[in-house]
Amino acid sequence: MLESLRTIDDNVKKWMKEVRVKVIASFNDDLDVKTKSGPNDLVTNIDREVEEFYKDKIKKYYPGSEIIGEESAHEVREPKNEGLLWVIDPIDGTMNFVKQKNHFASMIAIYRKGTAMRGYIYDVMQDKLYWGGPEIGVYCNQDKIEPPSDKKLNKGLFGVGAPLLIDNYHNLQKAALESCGTRIYGCSGIQFIHVLNGQCVAYISYLRPWDYAAGKVLAETLDLVVKTIDGRPIDMLSSSDVLVATKNAQKDITRIVQSTY
């Protein structure tokens, strides 16, 4: 299995590089932008094309796989056989992709029999791929990254989803003010990266499975905590608030959240 995972790594990296070329080429064309659940929930032809591209590759190279893609299959289910489960977010941060042509990610997570095998988060415009899994650790491109130091909330920056901050969800504003500063990038992949590499001590947002699947694999590989805001395990089959944090920052945030009850 280790050998075949190495081949998977090589393949996924190759596919993601191809996606980068497609995406950058698309900047010269008119985008076809449609709304989904509301005016700020967008999908473009590029989201759909990239998802189809990944799905075609997976079906060709790993025919026993089950695939969950943001733009096509919203019902999450386990593969019936011994195959792999792939969770795909073709373009994470579509609003940034449309408005900024920057600050978006392409993400893939791989599970086998319910066990996390791999996560890949690709910061497309910076050409930085964060990838890895439990038995090999986490890499940024070729370089292995060490688990970030276990800082408390008041020693680091705190990434937050804008709606949760504005609504003061579970007293989050107090937690934000206890941190060194609040950061909102509008892309969960990019904000997971900031926690993986120690640029932030925590990130919380309301996320769907494809928004956090890859990030959860990588974060837990680096001994970071990935839980709901009140400390419960994440149910990989549903949308939820998702907090990724150092162990100490997670304790601080849970304390502040619970102080409101």
Added chain:
Amino acid sequence: MLESLRTIDDNVKKWMKEVRVKVIASFNDDLDVKTKSGPNDLVTNIDREVEEFYKDKIKKYYPGSEIIGEESAHEVREPKNEGLLWVIDPIDGTMNFVKQKNHFASMIAIYRKGTAMRGYIYDVMQDKLYWGGPEIGVYCNQDKIEPPSDKKLNKGLFGVGAPLLIDNYHNLQKAALESCGTRIYGCSGIQFIHVLNGQCVAYISYLRPWDYAAGKVLAETLDLVVKTIDGRPIDMLSSSDVLVATKNAQKDITRIVQSTY
């Protein structure tokens, strides 16, 4: 004067490139970090060294100048003679510099007899210098950038300073929710850049003169509006809330703000 401004451009660009080398080299050394007005208002030895570097260069090449630097001269005054007034922010976004080693800027603005001549905002880690002035337009490195299209608030992203958003200063949360999304980067230079290049339609934060001097020169050169949140002109001698926006987004934000009175 045009000829001498060209020489100034060449000099400032050279200095800023030297600053980039110094800053990146400093990542290998221990930083000396001190707090100023509060725990999240930092100054490092690098802020001070970079400011001294700029001041030494300015005094040597432009001896008649008055210099206002974030870390040294907090009293703003006009030059007594015909010389230039330089406003320097050596490292804008010091918290990001300390915690992220990324997402900070180095900024210089130049005035003569109260008239804006030049602004320079250098995204150090991306190696992108936004620079220019009224008679030459605005450039990103070598490339001239066009004024961004005059989008309404609900057609673009809105950069906000975290404290103003959390406090719902002047009803800002409603304006944030009317936009396509809120972005907080923790560096006014970087957030000014996003409005200059059209990645955001507006940015508002409580800023000191050296935080916005360069951005104001560049934004006004690109026909963007730079005012207080309630539409008053910016007093260059004091700290204030500062809104930079497209004309249409500024109208939208002012309408929302005034609807609370």
